[in-house]
Structure formats: C-alpha cells, structure tokens
Amino acid sequence: MAIDAIIRADHGDPFAFLGLQEGEDGLVLRCMQPGAAAVAVIDPASGEVIADLPRLHPDGLFGGPVGRRQRFDYRLRIEDGNGKSLVRDDPYRFPPILGELDLHLLGEGTHLHLYQRLGAHVMRLDDVPGVSFAVWAPNARRVSVIGDFNGWDGRVHPMRRRGGSGVWEIFIPDLAAGALYKYELTDAKGRLLPAKADPYGFYAEQPPRTASKVFDLGSYGWTDSSWMARRQEASARQAPVSIYEVHLGSWRRKPGEDNRSLTYRELADELGVYVKEMGFTHIELLPIHEHPFTGSWGYQPIGLYAPTSRFGSPDDFRAFVDHMHDLGIGVIIDWVAGHFPTDAHGLRLFDGTHLYEHADPRQGMHKDWNTAIFNFGRNEVANYLYSNALFWLEEYHIDGLRVDAVASMLYLDYSRQPGEWIPNRYGGNENLEAIEFLRRMNEVVYGEQKGAVTIAEESTAWPMVSRPVHLGGLGFGYKWNMGWMHDTLHYMSRDPIHRRYHHDDLTFGLLYAFHENFVLPLSHDEVVHGKGSIFGRMPGDTWQKFANLRAYYAFMFAHPGKKLLFMGQEFGQESEWNIDASLDWHLLAEPAHQGIRRCVADLNRLYRDLPALHQQDCEAQGFAWIDCNDRDNSVISWRRMAVDPDDFVVVVINFTPVVREFYRLGVPRGGWYQEMLNTDSGYYGGSDVGLAGGRVADDIPWHGHPYSLALRLPPLAALILRPERR
Template identity: 55%
Template sequence: MTRRYDDSLYIVPEQTGDLLAGRCSDPFSILGRHNAGKVDIIRAFYPDAAKVRLVVQRPRSAPAERAMRPVDDTGMYIGTVPQGAHYHFRITWADAVEEAADPYSFGPLLDEEDLNTFSKGINHHPERMLGAHPMMIDGVEGVRFSVWAPNARRVSVIGDFNIWDGRRHSMRLRHAAGVWEIFIPGIGAGERYKFEIMAKNGSLLPQKADPFARFSERPPATASLVMSDTRFAWSDDAWMGERAGRQSPEAPISIYEVHVSSWRRPGGDPDRTATWNDLTRELIPYAVKMGFTHIELLPIMEYPFGGSWGYQSLGLFAPSARHGKPPEFAAFINACHAAGLGVILDWVPAHFPNDVHGLACFDGTALFEHMDPREGVHRDWNTLIYNFGRHEVRAFLISSALMWLERYHIDGLRVDAVASMLYRDYSRVEGDWVPNVHGGRENLEAVSFIRELNDVITREVPDAIIIAEESTAWPGVTHTTPEGGLGFSFKWNMGWMHDTLTFIQRDPLWRGYHLSEILFGMHYGFSERFVLSLSHDEVTHGKGSLVARMPGDYWQKHANLRSYLAFMWCHPGKKLLFMGCEIAQQHEWNHDGEVDWVALNDPLKAGMQRLVADLNHMMRAYPALHEADCDPRGFSWLIGDDVSNAVFAWARFAPNGVPVVVVWNTTPLVRHQYRVGLPSGGYWHEVINTDGEIYGGSNTGNGGGVNAQGQPTHGCNWSCELTLPPLAVLILSPFLPEV
C-alpha cells in the first residue's frame, strides 16, 4: 500500500532562514515537535548528515522507522509521527550511525520561580540552576545547559558532541530572566563545551567558557567540562561538629598560607605541579607537625594566567585542573579535617581578568562589569570590576562563596582586596573615578553586596569564617551588619604588619627612638577582630624575604626574625604566616619555584622551623595566648617606655588560665639583672627563649626559670630579675605544659 504524503506538512517556517544562517533566537519555534492535528511534525537540523530517520515507539509492536525528508542541502529534515508518539532519531554520518533523542522535544526546563528570584537577586543558589547539570528527563539521560546572557541574539552550546557547530544546539531564551536553556540528550560527565554567543548586532563573540562551570580544562586550554552532580562521600562529621568552637574569636588560630603550585615541586622538577593527592601525602602531615590550625590556599578557583597566583580568577565554581579533579580536591579537604586542620580559601570578588573566553563583554555588553572604565577597570591590574549593583552579579558571587563552603566543606574564605571594593577612587587619580549618588568616594553598591554576602553566609553556614583583607581604617569591618558593620569574622591587621616590620628592619641602635611603631597597634588592637598576617605580599615584588630584610650579620638576621615571630605569636590577634617564612627562606618567593627545603641543612634555618612549631604548640597550650585575642582585658603593657634599652614587656591573661609574661630585648646587647613586673608570685618557667641553642641562638638565659620576688614593679606586686638574651624574646609562665 502506497503511503500518501501531505506536502503542506513539509513546508518550513519563515524563520528557517535565520536558523540555517545561525541567527535564530527561537529555535524551538522551528525544530522539534509541532502538532498538526492527528500527526506531529518533527523538524531536525543535522548539517553534514547522510540521512536522518525517525524511530517511532508503538505501544503494542516493535518501533517503526520513518525516513525524514531533507530540505534541499540545508541540513534540515522533516518527518511526521502520530500525535504524542515517542520518537528518536537514527542519524547516518559518513563514518558512523548515531541514535539520538531530539533535544528540541523537551519543554521548558528551569523553574519559573527560580528564574524570577534570580532576576530579583534573592536566589542565592543560581549554580543549582545555571551551568551544566547531568540528569535524566522523561527517561532520557543527558545534560541540561543554561546560561545568563540577556542581551544576546542567539546562544548555543558547542562541544565535541556537535563538532563545535553553533547551529546544532541553539538554546531557548527564558525572556523574563535573560536565561538560555537546552537539554542535550546522550551526553554526560566529562564532555568539553563552551557557549557560542551572537550579539544583538549579529556578530559572533569569542567562544565563552561557562561562568558556572564546576570544572575546566587545564590551562592554557579553556573549555569547560561537564561534571557529575554526585556528591563526595564525606567522613568529617566530627570536625564539622566541632568547627564552630575551633574557629571562634576565643580559639587558637594559626594559619599556614600556601601557594599550592610552588609549595613543593614533585621530585624537585620545576615543570611539575603537585596534585591534591601529593598534597594530602605531604602538606597535611607537615602542617600538623608544625602545629598550624589552618591552611590557607591562595586562590585555587580556575584562573588562566599562572603569574597572577590565582588572583585573576575566572572559574569561580571550579577547582583548578592544575592539581586534579574536583573529587580529589574534596578528598584533600576531607583529609585535612581528619587531621584536625581547617581550610581557608582566598576568594576574589573584587575583579576578574579580561580574557576573551571569560566574563568580559559576555553577551556583547558589559554584563558582569561596568561599561564606564572609570567604574569598571582596575588600572593596577588591568582587570575588570564586577557590577555590584546588578542583582544577577551579586547572586553569581554569593552563590560561588556558598558553593565552596557547602559543597566542599571549606571552613572559611579570605576575601581579597576588600579596600579596592569599598572606595570608588581606590588607586585612581582625580577625574578617573565616578562619585557615588551622594558625591562621596564610598562604593555604596559594593558595601551593600559585602553586607549581603556576610549576612547570607552567617545565616546558611554560621560556623564558617569570612576574613577581610582590608588595608584602610574603614570602621566596623568585623562588626555585625545590624550594628552598621560589614559583618566579617576577622580582618587582616595591615597596619600592625606595616608598623612592626618597619621597626624590626631598623638598626637596633635606633630602635629605642621608634618604640611607637610597636606600641601603636594596641591603640586600636581591639577595635576589630584581627588576624596578624605576614603574607605572600611581604615576600615578593622586590621586597625580599623576611630574613633578608633583617639588619645585622647572618646570625643577627636570624635572631631578629626569631624574636619578631615570637613577638607576633604573643601579641593579641590570630596568626598567619606564608610558606617559606617558617624556615627563614633566604630568597624572595618565586611562584615558578618551590620552598627552599634544602636550606634546612643550615642549623639556623632548621632552628627557625622548630621555633615556629614550638610557638604554635605553645599558643594552643596557653589560653592566655589566644582566648582574649579580641578582648582588651587579656592584655597589659608592663614596659613600653624603655627608650635607652629598647626593651618591651607585656602580660597576657585568660579568664580560666594562668598568665603569660613576654619580654623582648630588641638590641644585640645582653641585659643583666633586668627587673620586670609579674602578675603573681612563685616560680616562673622560661617556656620559650628564642635565643635557645635548639633554635640557633647563643643559649643565654635564666636556666629555665626564675622565682618571683615581692618587690612591686611596673604596677605589679611581684617582679623578678632577668638576664635578657640578645635580640631575643623570653616567654614566662608559672605553668609549664608539655608543648
């Protein structure tokens, strides 16, 4: 029996020309299923296919095949199926036959309410909606792709699965939110992809990586990779249950800052980069042995330029492929928690690089950034500034922060370059910035974003900590937002770092005239919750290493640094030290190299390493050295005016712990019979003497301790006479725990 065809069913719509030319903004109006009474018209677009056939499911018999009619040589095929029948395609290529479901047979994918809340900026988890998500729809496995590009004329998903042909998988626009979507059947995790975007004027933009990609190719390759939605099998319940107490203002916090690529090169090979598995085997035991409570990683969010150290991030949802796959990163975090280590990530919402495959001019307009370079360009770094006043951009950034904290169990974020966000005239000359609506220099949109970020994290991940790198005197950085603050947990104390480094680099002969550089920090030391930081920024950009900046000969340089680190550990505030500083690395940090581990053959380097470990263990053992870091009742100067001897002394207290007294001789002269006040009587142990032989010192000291005498001094009822070693710190306490 001859089948009769109704030629009217095979007429192509008027917009088909735009589809074939790659200009169509509504491919679903042409392709896929379209009802025509008792039959559905099926249109498909497979350029370069030899033929395409419909495989139609029948309820009581085997599937039937029907040829699809090609429309000239356009790559368009048309066929019909009974109304509502299930079907798929059998496509014959030059070298293979492919069975594929029709990507244009699926209805709208994203929830309308999610789209509405995203456009209003009240959806703090758009990463669950946008990006690439493997899933099953109507029994068909594939990947749902969606992307925000409200000003594009056409958006397509391109990848190996469609020979990077932007005409093959054009997406549907959900108009209210400016989000494009499509479900591509038959692909899954591991697929490479990008978005091909046509601007309103019809020009094709450079192929764009997915802003919400959860993994990417290893740079310099730039494609995004589809990742499984399967969650990592965590075993860190004990850690997570204790985390709030481990990260409170009263807890001992000592952070080891690490640039993952240059901490240690596998086999010493400068061309190799450590994997997360390597770091699990080596970095975690090292940090534990050294007594640090946390590791802080310079940004590991995917970034194109290695020389940026990660601070020019583009993949805000993707651990860098330089070190392994996302499950391996999760396993590293899990292992840190098992070892009792917290993990803090540096996170950069202040700016992003202008690489063409990234966020810049994403849909042909300034979408993520500002159009006006006076607002949208960082002159210092030649990077672009996020438009913090745009709802969708804020949601993008907040969802990134939450993703690291929730999906990867990260314990805290250190927010980079906060000062550059707060001020519109940051590092700008007159006329190169735009005042706010009140005519001021404050970036009101950025301030609002920061407060919203911290409020959301406080509500959804209350035991995580958020640390600000903020170098100005902006008030209330660590105050709550109801109090008018920014809502951070801690703030880097950049003023303390600058002043005290200036002091310790001075010739000891003149230090007595500059005591204020040490004393001044305590005038504001409790105005915020501070982290004392000696970060990567202090050992690069031509500044030299810490030990190289110390005055004196080789021995004195190390003695000065030992005393300075002990001063830091005994000063109120949490601690952060960049890798290599703990071994007094001689040369400046080089991101293409590694920590100079060979230097540990030098007793002075090994002694520095031991001192840092002992300081960490001591800080944990003595509540007086951490419980009142943020409480002025926990600190008292004993000596701060000894200009002639350049000696400092102070006491630290804790509500339920014994006091600690610290004496710092900042000159190379031994001071004999130097009297210092003590808060109580009895025997005071010399807990740490940085001039000890085990640290590379001259072993001058007090034989392990002294007895207090009932002679009032420095406002105390008790005192003692000490021998002060040269360029050294003595740490005394009536209690001597095992450290």
C-alpha cells in the first residue's frame, strides 16, 4: 500500500502521493509530520483554516479532502503535543527545480557550472524563501534530505526523482543558511545506506562532525577587481613567480590559547604581511577542501566544494583570498582530483554502487593511500570535477590549481605489481580516460577563467605535460621539476670533499630544463616522513650548514624555472615539519637563521627586479653556461639573459669551503660588473669574503668570451653579478 511505503520511506514517487492530489470527490492533501498532534490546511493570505487533516497513521501521516477541486496555494499549521504551533509551506506543493537542459548537460558531462544547480541553494521559489536540494544518485531506490530541521528523519523529506537522469531534488521552504543536513539513501534493494554528506556541499561541520551546512554563496562582496584584471600577468611565463607553500593549520599557532591554529582572517593579516615582506609573489595552500582526517594534510578530501571549517566560514576564506589580492599576492591551492577517502559519509558507494569510483579494485583503489580512484570515464564524474575546478576559480577567486599526484592518474600500473592492474584497450599502461580528463580540465580552466593557471605535480618523464592540448600536450601551465629537486638535494647532502664526484647532479637538469614550463619545488614532501628539514640535509659544522643552505637557495633562484619553497625553510627550520605545532619562529632570534631569512628575501627581490632572472625562465635563450665542467673545484657558472640580450647577469657558485683566489671567469662584455648578491655577506651570517662591490672585466679572453673577471670566490657561496648597462 502507498501509506505503508510512505511510512517506511520506501515510496518510489513521493510527489505523486504527498501534497495535493486528485481524489474521487475532489482534491486531497497528505503530509508526513512525525511528532505532530494535529495538522490543518490554512489560507496563506487570511490564515483561515481550509481543512483539518485527520491522522492516517500513528507514525505521523496526515491527510484528507480539502473541499476543493481546483489547485490552490496553501500552508500547513502544525501543532505539537504541548499546544505550540507553527505555520509552514508544504515542500510537496512546489514544481521541479532543475530544467531539462540541466539534466541533459549533466548526462553528457558538459555542465561546467553544475555546482550552481546541484547541492543546497538558498533561493525563492514561487516567491517563497527556502533551500533547494539536488543530488545525483541514479541507483538509489529512495533519497531524502535529513537534518536538524526535520529531526534527521528520512520519512519527512523524501525527494523527487527526475526521470532517468539519476538526479533527486526537493525545495524545502522556510529553510535558511546554517541548517545542517545530509542525504539519506536506500540502495536498489531498499537497504539503508550510511547518511552521506553533500558531494556539492559548500560548507561543513568542523571535523570530527560530518554534516553539510547550508551556505549562501552569493553573500560576499569582493574588493579585488584590480588584481583580477591583471592576474594573468602575475603567473605568465615571462613573470617572476616565487611561491611560498603553506599549511594553514601549522604555519603559526596560538600557544597561549590551547595551541590553536589561526583563523582565516587572522592568517590574512599575519601571513599576508609576512609573505609580502619576504617578497614571494604567490602562496600555495595545501588542500583546503574539507577533509575528515587532519593527519592527511588535506590530501584526502571529502568536501571538494567546501573550504575546511577548521579555520572559519567560507566567507572567512574569501576574505583571506581577498586580502592577499589586495596585497598583490596570488593564491594557488592544491587540488586533489585523483582520489578520495573511503569514509562512510563520503563518495564511496554513494548510492550503494561504485558510482564515483571504479568497481574493480585494480582500477578503483590506491593501495598506498587506501583511497578510492575517480572513474574519469564516467561523464557525470568528470563533470563533477570540471565544475569543481571552475568553482574555486570563480567563487573564491583562486588564481591557480596545483593538481596533486598527476602521475598516479596517468598510469594504470602506478604503484602496482604485475596482475594488479588492467591494461588499456591498446594493451598499454596509460590511463586514457584520465589523460582525456586532464586535457579537458585544462581546456575548461584556461577557456573559462582568464589569468588562472594550472600546475602539475608529475614525477615521471611523461612528455608535454605543460604544452597545449591542441599540440598533443596535457595542457598544464607549469610542471613541478621533481628531477631537479632530487638531484640537487642529493648533491647538497654530500660532503664538499666528495662533491666533485657528483658534479653532474648540478648540471644534468639543464639537459631538459626547457622541455616543460618548470617550477623548482622544495616542497612539504621533502621535510616529512623522516627526511628532516632542508637545513638538516646540509653537511658540515653549523657555519657550513648555513653557508650551504644560502648557496643552495641562490642556486635555485638563479636557475631557470619558477620557484617554490615550503614554509619554514626560508629561515632554516631545523626540525622536520610537524602538523600539530607552529613553525619554529623562535629560531629567528638567532642571527644565523635571521641571515637565511634575509638572504631569501633578497633573492626574491632580485628575482622580481631583474628581468634576466625571470623573463626567460622557460626559454633556452635565457640561459648559457660559462663553465659547467669545473668539477675539481666544485664551481659552476652561467649567464641568465632577459629578452633584451644586452640585459644579463652572471652567476658563479663555489660549493666548497675553500676561498678561490683570482678565479677567472669569462664574460661577453667589458666594463664594471656590480656585485648584486653575495651569500657570504656578513648581513646573512657569512664571512664577508667577496668583491667589495664588484669587478672591472679584464681584456683577457676566457671561457670562449672576449673578456674575463678575476674573482675572489667566497667559501660555500654564490655571487650574482650584473654588468653596467650600455
């Protein structure tokens, strides 16, 4: 019987039974109100009672004739057992919300702004305020919205199924932003599933609580129009791009307030001032999507559309981004599109089937991380992710997406043994669906959002990662240069007496430096899992460690490629990164650590101010070796050139603790060469060996050049020299 199905929350079409329906002698009205003592139908204008509805079932089903044959507007007056009453609109009197075009575009995977239709949206329908809910669950037998507004009872608000689209929707009147909710689903056999958070939820309870929270996206007034108009210039290949990578929860804490993390708005002030002072052009945030396990650092997100509530509301995060833009700082976020955690309230087995993930564990599970892998070949799943990429760029004015773990997406056999993966249709190990997804994602981002940029964390030799799709590439703007990072850290960890035998670790990267648009990353991955800190990798006594680190940072900033440095490394953090504590800010009371910080700030300044150090970061014409073969002295030297060939700098680095007297270096032009930076300066904590401001080039050919400089190379230090402009 229909009544029994409604009571069991198992009716296939609740909108055909609840609300106003045709009866034998006119219209009847039915509603499910558990806990109500009485329900009456009233006129919304006069408040007069049109009909009292008798109780049809003890569990709270009310219904009966209303004495009319023509449909009409009405409200329900609901009385509890204590004599209190409230008047509400009936969700089952409202028409469908999504249009046929929305459903069609979802089915073909081309609804780029799907987040504007699915999820929970504060709106007015027929001039009645409320919240619309829509969710994709094609294999569910029943879907209900449950929340603090209906006692988390799935019988109260079962949703309308929209044909074969798999979308379920309902408009709940008189509901407002702030309401907590989830979706209650039964699978195809009627079995109750764990309550699910909204895949498109814009806000969530603070973990460990897991409910979604209704949030009105249209409520924030941005002030960053000037930045948005010019942000394309800030991340261009010709621009200086120096990224400060940050984990918001552990950058700085409040030890006097139970060691709590800073809020988004506190971070806007404190982090913004610091990044501006240090000269970084961008910040990159470890994933800020809502995630259940703090120890995952955000890399196992469940709320892809919700900034984590750990630090405040979505508008608080918008204020953070807005303030960064006001300071001229771009904001990049880590974006996790390859996998998701298996927590019961998340996407896995969302409607009782492998909806978002592959069913076969050889395709659908990451053993390393115990996470599920998105089914990129399913239109609706790819659409979920395309829409999410645009969501962050449009609704939060994010300037770039650094896509995490791209290699794990590209290869079917990633971290798998023979027999643990399924070859593609050609017998290869390339994930053709993921490749198509990444290409399309990049086309969407660059086509829809002027000035936004995408960056791939891709650790293999996959070709043309940062080349346009129409040329056969993946379409990313930049790629992390993991090979450069591994090789150079390997070199720097060596005792200087042995470095001559590992000289190629410094120079090998230039063989492929211009095959991609590279970012040189010294990221969070290099200061966790027992690796210690970058400072801790430096050999020698304490003085040598600091000197090595300063020289290494100068090598990085003078090397072709954009720059990325994880928080704390800019002042020589000595301990490994700890997610549960602040950075060791107390170290800045020591002159040597303050010297590292000053050195990085000056490197950022030079990198920004000197076109030769950034204009051709990604162009072979911007680099030329002077001498890459002096392995016996562990000295390397090169030139960096701006687009204007008359504008160049000379870089020479001594990776031994020995002062090199009268070290001759060939240069293409005579005249005065100004000492722009010396990492051995006493200002940075060095020994002040150097050039006393610069050198005049001698008319002595050397290194294939018509002129040369006789230099005094400081120990474990870098010199950056610039000729006088003609």
